[in-house]
Amino acid sequence: MIALAESSFVLFLLGKTRTVGLRACAPYGWTLGLGFGAMRSAHLNVRLFDPVVWEGTGFNAQNIALACLLTITTCMAHASIGSWQGSRILDNQRFRPLVYASFARMAVILVTVLSVFFPLTIALLAPFVVWSWFPAQESWLPSGMTPAARQAYRRTLRQSVLNRSRAQTRIRGETVETEE
Numbered sequence: 618m619i620a621l622a623e624s625s626f627v628l629f630l631l632g633k634t635r636t637v638g639l640r641a642c643a644p645y646g647w648t649l650g651l652g653f654g655a656m657r658s659a660h661l662n663v664r665l666f667d668p669v670v671w672e673g674t675g676f677n678a679q680n681i682a683l684a685c686l687l688t689i690t691t692c693m694a695h696a697s698i699g700s701w702q703g704s705r706i707l708d709n710q711r712f713r714p715l716v717y718a719s720f721a722r723m724a725v726i727l728v729t730v731l732s733v734f735f736p737l738t739i740a741l742l743a744p745f746v747v748w749s750w751f752p753a754q755e756s757w758l759p760s761g762m763t764p765a766a767r768q769a770y771r772r773t774l775r776q777s778v779l780n781r782s783r784a785q786t787r788i789r790g791e792t793v794e795t796e797e
Contacts, residue, residue, distance in 0.1 A: 620722035623653060624702065624715050631703045632711065642703035643761040647753070650699025654692030657729065661687055665733050674733070683736050687729060690739060690746050694725045697749035697757075704757040 627649060631642040662684045668675040698721050705714035725742060732739040762770060 620726055621719045623722055624718040627699055627702055627718070628706070628711060628715050631699075631706050637706060640707060640761045640763060642706045643700050643757050643759075644703070646699035646701070646703030647696045647758060648699075650694075650696035651692050653699070654695035655688075657695070657726070658684075658688040658691040661691070661729055661733055671734065679736075683732070683739070686739055687732060690742050691725065691729050693746045693750065694742060695722070697746070697753045698722055698725070700753045700757040701749070704760040707760055 627646060630636070630649065631646050636642055636645060664670050665674055665680050665684055665687070666676050674680065698718050702714050702718045705711070724745075728738055728742045732742075759767060759770065
């Protein structure tokens with residue numbers, strides 16, 4: 618129910634006409650997901666450092682490392698789900714992404730809560746986070762760009778590769794001549 622409520626809230630916020638009109642659904646979904654992940658990881662970290670929860674918790678080096686890993690994976694997982702859901706809204710798909718995002722959020726919530734008690738379960742979530750990073754950066758987030766912004770972005774990427782190759786082949790001490 619919590620995952621469905623979060624996904625519905627994301628759909629409500631990202632599906633507004635002003636957000637869709639600005640094509641800001643995917644980046645807004647990314648930042649909203651970061652916020653969900655930060656709140657959830659803060660709550661779990663408090664539980665992780667509370668020695669009353671169970672005997673394995675408390676403030677020690679292992680739990681500090683687990684808290685850092687838990688925070689990163691939780692934030693990135695929720696951000697990727699929000700970004701994906703926002704990019705689907707731009708494609709006029711709403712119900713199916715709502716269902717899939719709810720199941721993905723449910724898996725993230727279950728794995729992260731279990732990782733407080735059984736730290737190795739965080740390894741179930743790590744491949745998802747690593748896999749979702751690349752489509753989020755290459756496809757889902759840029760889907761919110763207008764055609765002119767996408768063209769300028771591609772031009773910037775091409776120029777950065779050209780400038781990097783020029784910098785590597787440049788002989789130090791000589792003047793640089795450009796076409797500009």
